[in-house]
Amino acid sequence: MLIASYNPSGMGDNLIVLTNQSTNFNVNHAGDVVQFIGDNDELIGYNFINISQSLDLSNVSGQVFLSSEQVEKLNTLIKKAGFTQELVIDDEPKFVVGYVEKAEPHPDSDHLQVTTTVVDNDERVQIVSGSPNMQQGIKVVVAKVGAMMPSGLIIWPGELRGVSSDGMIVSGRELRLPNAPQVPGALILPDDFAPVGTPFDVNSTAAQSLFK
Known part of the structure; x- marks a missing residue:
């Protein structure tokens, strides 16, 4: 990282x-x-x-x-400077098109859901989401562990009410996309937006036009 x-x-x-x-x-x-x-x-x-x-x-x-x-x-x-621990480049995309394969109620919350979400390289990660529109079978944008949000927030491995969560399913508002609704809710991508695992570039024409 x-x-x-x-x-x-x-x-x-x-x-x-x-x-x-x-x-x-x-x-x-x-x-x-x-x-x-x-x-x-x-x-x-x-x-x-x-x-x-x-x-x-x-x-x-x-x-x-x-x-x-x-x-x-x-x-x-x-x-x-005399230090021995060097840096290793990390060019893996941190924002990708994901697919919510499964969404189940959190065992200790009435508003959180525990998702199994497919990201790049056909990897499946567990992400706890509080988005009111979260459901199985949707394409979303995933901020993977190691991502930095536009706000400066860094996505680290964590837990929500005792359930591990590795990443974040983000909203258009959190990505600061033009005209995104200023309310909670995952950004649900059109089915034909891009294949699952594709890097999501917030500055691309496709991303910038999602809410036009």
Whole structure:
């Protein structure tokens, strides 16, 4: 997993890279590189200070989709700072067209449903959803574990009322699509929108025209 963000107006000239989720970690600082390390030497991420001296991110504000060349440059900075745990590129799509194969009532909730949802590579994931229009047999947009929502929210593995949930079935409002209804509810895609597993690009013409 590799989640990078750059927000110069809010965070200065700092690139934040996360590789894992943890609330308990130690911080190691060497030069312009800050390492966050969890239990058992598990890498949580890095903060690269004055990153514009190494990478051109002048047209970026928000999530950064790092190329292999950029990851290589970051690893060079990591080595120069004396750290040994390098970054590994993650170019797997995090927003995909999904298919709700099964939707069952949550055992401890009167409004949540536990879904079995097909994503890319014919993988099935369990996602707990509170969308009032959730049902079996619909095409949806899935934010997989490791996705960053337009709001900045990162999708991590989690639980809802004791049931594990790996991902999020999202709404047009949460994706900030033009003219999306500003009410709760999963974005149900037309059957002919795209095959299950197709990456969903919020900026594509097809996505932008869903609510016209």
